[in-house]
Amino acid sequence: MYTTLISAADLASQLSSQLSSDTGRNWIVLDCRHDLMNPDAGQTAYDAGHLPGAQFVHLDQRLSAPKLSADGVFRGRHPLPEKEAFIQTLRDLGINHDSQVIAYDAQGGMFAARLWWMLRWVGHAAVAVLDGGFPLWTAQQLPVTTALPAVRIGNISPQPSLVGQVNVDQVLANIDTQECTLIDARAADRYRGENETIDPVGGHIPGALNRFFKDNLQADGRFKTAPELNAEWRALLPDPGKAIMQCGSGVTACHNLLALEVAGLPGAALYPGSWSEWCADPSRPVAR
The missing domain is CATH 3.40.250.10 (Rhodanese-like domain)
Known part of the structure; x- marks a missing residue:
């Protein structure tokens, strides 16, 4: 498997x-x-x-x-x-x-x-x-096709979740408690609030650290080795089990979560709403 x-x-x-x-x-x-x-x-x-x-x-x-x-x-x-x-x-x-x-x-x-x-x-x-x-x-010149596959209806059913997630209220509370380390997977210019094309409201959630998802990759687009990822992530996260991953809209944050699994550092949670939900309410604090 x-x-x-x-x-x-x-x-x-x-x-x-x-x-x-x-x-x-x-x-x-x-x-x-x-x-x-x-x-x-x-x-x-x-x-x-x-x-x-x-x-x-x-x-x-x-x-x-x-x-x-x-x-x-x-x-x-x-x-x-x-x-x-x-x-x-x-x-x-x-x-x-x-x-x-x-x-x-x-x-x-x-x-x-x-x-x-x-x-x-x-x-x-x-x-x-x-x-x-x-x-x-x-x-690697492996096969590619334009043919459409035949598909039969599957029988998958929901099972107990293997991952954790947090909502906006929990992220807001964490600003004061600092119980969890918050990691922002966006590019540095978006994190700093300098890319208005993608993020009209610029900046990041107060206290969030920046780890661009592409930092998990080698030059050829493959993930770095498990030891490399382990060393890099341990420098950011004292306890992966007390970490929250976020990004612009809950997509690239999953890349960081995958990298943590590859590194043998499971347990971090996803904030699905991420920056796009956070910044939609002007009462929520913003850092730059």
């Missing part, structure tokens, strides 16, 4: 074995490519070519809920869907309780990690991110 990362070579071998046999574990491959500035880019890229058997999963349409709650409160740019709705999405993708799920993107895992976390959120441990994603897959 793969629970964090899988190499391109290992995935290619597994997919080849699955195609040549009707028995064995049910492997589901999901294409999570996306562009925050061009929401149609992922589907366009998928249509042009994807991993054999992969299905496309749109961040906005299948991995997020509406930005406004039923009572009209803004919940952030990518709030989590209701668990029941997400389970139905997973069934529609053919995922069973014993499926091995692999997620990939072309952005260093920033979107695939969101799906990885969400599957763990509903208690499914057998999910991993393709290390190096689509760019490394194609660089």
